[in-house]
Amino acid sequence: LSDRLSGVLEKLTRQGALTEEDVATALREVRVALLEADVSLPVARDFVKSVQDKATGQAVTKSVSPGQQVIKIVHDALVQTLAGDDVNAGELKVGSPPAPVLMVGLQGSGKTTTTAKLAKRMSERNKKRVLMASLDTRRPAAMEQLAVLGMQIGVDTLPIVPGQTPVQIAKRAKQQATLGGYDIYMLDTAGRLSIDDELMDEVAAVRDEAKPHETLLVVDGLTGQDAVNTAENFNSRVGISGVVLTRMDGDGRGGAALSMRAVTGKPIKFVGLGEKMDAIEEFHPERIAGRILGMGDIVSLVEKAQEQIEAEQAERMMKRFQKGQFNMNDLKQQLEQMQKMGGMQGVMGMMPGMGKLSKQMDEAGLDDKVLKRQMALIDSMTKQERRNPAILQASRKKRIAKGAGMEVSDLNKLIKMHRQMADMMKKMGKMGKKGLMRGGLG
Numbered sequence: 001l002s003d004r005l006s007g008v009l010e011k012l013t014r015q016g017a018l019t020e021e022d023v024a025t026a027l028r029e030v031r032v033a034l035l036e037a038d039v040s041l042p043v044a045r046d047f048v049k050s051v052q053d054k055a056t057g058q059a060v061t062k063s064v065s066p067g068q069q070v071i072k073i074v075h076d077a078l079v080q081t082l083a084g085d086d087v088n089a090g091e092l093k094v095g096s097p098p099a100p101v102l103m104v105g106l107q108g109s110g111k112t113t114t115t116a117k118l119a120k121r122m123s124e125r126n127k128k129r130v131l132m133a134s135l136d137t138r139r140p141a142a143m144e145q146l147a148v149l150g151m152q153i154g155v156d157t158l159p160i161v162p163g164q165t166p167v168q169i170a171k172r173a174k175q176q177a178t179l180g181g182y183d184i185y186m187l188d189t190a191g192r193l194s195i196d197d198e199l200m201d202e203v204a205a206v207r208d209e210a211k212p213h214e215t216l217l218v219v220d221g222l223t224g225q226d227a228v229n230t231a232e233n234f235n236s237r238v239g240i241s242g243v244v245l246t247r248m249d250g251d252g253r254g255g256a257a258l259s260m261r262a263v264t265g266k267p268i269k270f271v272g273l274g275e276k277m278d279a280i281e282e283f284h285p286e287r288i289a290g291r292i293l294g295m296g297d298i299v300s301l302v303e304k305a306q307e308q309i310e311a312e313q314a315e316r317m318m319k320r321f322q323k324g325q326f327n328m329n330d331l332k333q334q335l336e337q338m339q340k341m342g343g344m345q346g347v348m349g350m351m352p353g354m355g356k357l358s359k360q361m362d363e364a365g366l367d368d369k370v371l372k373r374q375m376a377l378i379d380s381m382t383k384q385e386r387r388n389p390a391i392l393q394a395s396r397k398k399r400i401a402k403g404a405g406m407e408v409s410d411l412n413k414l415i416k417m418h419r420q421m422a423d424m425m426k427k428m429g430k431m432g433k434k435g436l437m438r439g440g441l442g
């Protein structure tokens with residue numbers, strides 16, 4: 001039994017673990033790629049460093065080179081960094097109506113366009129009644145621009161009253177939104193060509209007046225090193241809740257996304273993909289990660305190799321189960337598998353139609369805590385006990401439970417579960433011998 005298991009492991013790690021040198025070599029390339037994608041220098045440096053520590057010592061997948069393996073690890077880390085823990089990309093967190101949404105950013109970043117795009121999206125998709133107001137008092141044409149867009153997309157705009165300050169307009173927008181029964185009112189602010197105190201003070205005053213539920217920083221996705229400065233300033237002086245990256249329809253590789261995310265820690269909510277009013281979509285971390293790194297071929301090559309190995313592993317396991325061999329090591333693997341799924345529970349709860357499945361998993365007691373406790377019990381067994389659970393007598397049980405900080409009754413439950421699963425596997429194996437499973441095994 002153990003020979004077979006270690007055989008699998010040996011295959012998995014035949015090329016050994018990533019050495020510090022493997023990692024350093026590949027990361028030099030990664031750093032260049034990040035800088036070429038316009039990720040800001042300090043952000044690129046920090047990111048590479050964090051991956052360095054994570055990658056060293058990791059196993060190299062069969063038929064993949066160490067360098068390729070590092071690229072895959074970098075890719076995954078990039079996706080994770082970009083995604084953060086934001087499960088609601090593409091949603092605005094708006095409270096009770098009328099909910100104020102404040103749009104901020106430099107001049108020409110795409111605030112006015114994005115305001116209208118989002119208003120359209122929310123009124124069409126979410127059936128929200130939206131009112132838009134331009135607070136750009138510096139350029140009269142800017143107010144007209146929003147009014148024209150509003151007519152084009154069929155969203156109301158606040159009537160223009162000359163001579164008012166941005167704060168006064170914000171106040172009027174709130175009144176109008178309340179009286180008119182709007183769900184959301186969007187405040188499109190003026191920008192500057194670069195950060196200055198006057199702009200920050202003006203935006204901060206509007207924020208204090210409106211108390212926005214969302215404050216979205218609109219950033220031109222083609223900006224490189226400056227993106228960090230912009231994000232830092234707006235975030236520290238106004239406080240933003242999310243980012244919209246515009247002009248991602250261009251050839252820019254979108255490094256600003258990583259810079260924004262790293263510097264503000266705030267989610268990237270939307271991506272602008274053109275001048276048309278429908279040219280906006282929710283942020284997809286995978287896509288942007290691929291674009292920033294520009295090494296999609298390598299990533300998919302490593303993914304294929306990993307899938308291949310997982311398939312081989314599964315096949316070996318099935319063969320053993322068919323012979324009625326199912327020990328505690330196997331049970332632990334199954335639990336780990338469930339844990340991976342459990343990690344998805346939160347995500348599933350968010351998806352339409354999946355809420356029920358997620359609830360069922362909850363009720364079956366397959367939550368993370370239970371799984372962790374069960375695995376801790378297995379960890380506290382000796383190798384021999386794991387391979388042959390039949391030898392688990394009272395004194396061994398006491399020792400194992402104590403080692404895992406649990407009761408013998410907990411262990412008994414686990415043993416019962418193991419027995420049930422072993423029986424099930426055996427039955428499945430018999431079915432397989434009759435040919436039922438064979439087709440599936442290929």
Ligand code: GDP
Nearest residue numbers: 107108109110111112113246247272273274275
């Ligand atoms: P504001 O000064 O921040 O309000 O910027 P505007 O909304 O007026 O946009 C400035 C210019 O950028 C306009 O010509 C927009 O059509 C254009 N623009 C905005 N978003 C995008 C985008 O996602 N892609 C492209 N290609 N152009 C955009």
Ligand code: MG
Nearest residue numbers: 111112136142
């Ligand atoms: Mg504007």
